Amino acid sequence: MSDSKPIIVHCLWQDEALPDGLNKQQNAWAQSHKFSGKKGELVALPQEDGAVSAYLFGMGARKGADPFVTGLAAAALPEGSYELKGDFDNATLAATGFRLGAYDFDNFRKSAKTVSLSALEGADEAETDLLVEAATLARDLTNRPANDLGPETYEKEIRAFAEGHGAKVRSIVGDDLLKENFPMIHAVGRASAEAPRLLDFTWGDESDPKITLVGKGVVFDTGGLDIKPAPSMLLMRKDMGGSANILGLAHAIMKANLKVRLRVLIPVVENAISGNAFRPGDILNSRNGMTVEIGNTDAEGRLVLADALSLADEESPEMIIDMATLTGAARVAVGTDLGALYSTDDELAQEFVAKGKANSDALWQMPLWDEYDAMLKSTIADVNHISNGPFAGSITAALFLRRFVKNAKSWTHMDIMAWSPTARPGRPMGATEQGQRAAYFMLKERYGKK
Incomplete structure (x- = not known):
């Protein structure tokens, strides 16, 4: 054929x-x-x-x-x-x-069919390859089950990816997270048989604008001691979809040779259950010194992101972008097709939305509504990591994360599904990219190529 x-x-x-x-x-x-x-x-x-x-x-x-x-x-x-x-x-x-x-995820079975594109006049083949590779990377990683992609294997994949692009990579694993002041990443992942870790890699010239990407890398989420019901656990292999999409975006940035100094931070954990699992009501220290009351162990993603965001913020980058499969509330608000976007820079947020709309990567700006910040009040710690009621769950999660970003010129948070529950144009049912193309085309237009 x-x-x-x-x-x-x-x-x-x-x-x-x-x-x-x-x-x-x-x-x-x-x-x-x-x-x-x-x-x-x-x-x-x-x-x-x-x-x-x-x-x-x-x-x-x-x-x-x-x-x-x-x-x-x-x-x-x-x-x-x-x-x-x-x-x-x-x-x-x-x-x-x-x-x-x-696209067909065939790691564990023979592919049903192979359909390929021979030609399309006027298409930029190099750009097409870049976009397809970025999306496929995110889909392939997110589709893999946790027994095939645990924290140790995920670290190997990230290392190989970073080193393949000539990036400098390091990891902080297990109790070294405590020594280097990442207490919440450690707390969330310590109950797993495989140690929690933080992957950190950099690429590009130090003199170029500093762009830092942060991705939630929870390879599986049981909900912890606030255990999820069985139906809610079925798709939890996709709880690292934020980090997979960040890696796809990083691939596009590096392959296109954009004029940025790129840093990527991915906290990789499994939210498991054992005798040393963190508990509802615990008070955790965080990297930036804030004490955090645990309202529900199933809201673990914002905890690992908070420590990673604190590290990202310490070098005052031009821009921090994070992606996470963070809340069911975002899906209630905007559904599964749209990524919920929050930003401290409204002009930048509209650039994301416009680039997403033009490139089949729909995002919708949500408000960082200051009045809701009071919903995170704790009587025994600096903050509770979840709100005290059933409303505005995606907004309050974003407001919690905002507390850990003080120095960056701008911070943008995407609360994404990273999954198509039904087939859509260009997206078979299953893991999918979200936010990648919007971010890539925004960065390409702002900073250009080297």
Whole structure:
């Protein structure tokens, strides 16, 4: 199959005329199937011998169309190599969407089919490769179950990734976290059979703007002593999806050679249950000296992020960006398709939103509503890490994290799902990237390439 000529897929907007070059039989076939270019519509065009010579694919209404709509074609087409033809608003994104629509996580089974893109005129192949690699990295890591990607294995993966890009990497593991003042990372991960750790790598010239990325790396979350019900635990292999997306973003930044000094911080833990698990009501010290009352051990992600954010903040970077699968409240607020975005810089937040909208990576700005900060009040510590009521859970989580960022010029937090519960254009059901392209294109525009 790989040696055969790629099959052409004619991609048409709704009610767009059929392409020139179709023979009389193919035109009649398309009309008999009432092809009109509706979103996701796919019609095979036969030759005289009955073999398929091309396809018609409907991209739907042009106004407001998802740039990744071509991913629906990749998901529906049979195994083979294809060439896309059409009037695309952004050929690079159309190519990226098609390739990501063909994604299949086959680490533990034989892939059902292989669909590849041979060509799309006008697409930037290097940029397409970069975007596909970044997304695939995040998906592949997030899809892996915790017995295949525990803290020790995840460290090896991060080390190999960083060193492959020429970055300098170090880790702080187990009780060394206490010696180096990361008490909350240690507390959350100490109940696991595999020690908690903090991965820290840097890349780029020291003289370039300092951009620091922080990702939540909870490889599995039982909920701790406030144990989750069984249905809520089923997808907890994705609780490190924030860090996986940060790694994908880091890949894009380094491969594109953006003019930044990049630092990546990933606290890697398993929130397990044993005799030394941290408890509801415990008072934890934090890296920045604040004491934290534990309201619920199932809100562990913000604790490990807080220590990592404190470290990031100490060198006063130009920008801190963190990503985390942090709260169910964010999914209630904006659903699974949108990432909830918080920022101390409203202008920057709108850049994220605009870049996300343009690049099939939707984000929605949420407010850092100061009045809700009182909901984190503790009577016995400096702060409780969860609110004292059922409302505004994603906002109060962001407000908790904001307490650990004082010196950075800007801080942006993304509370993401990192999972598609149903298939969408360019996103098969399962782990998916969120926030990556929005951040990459924002950084590319602001800082350019070296």
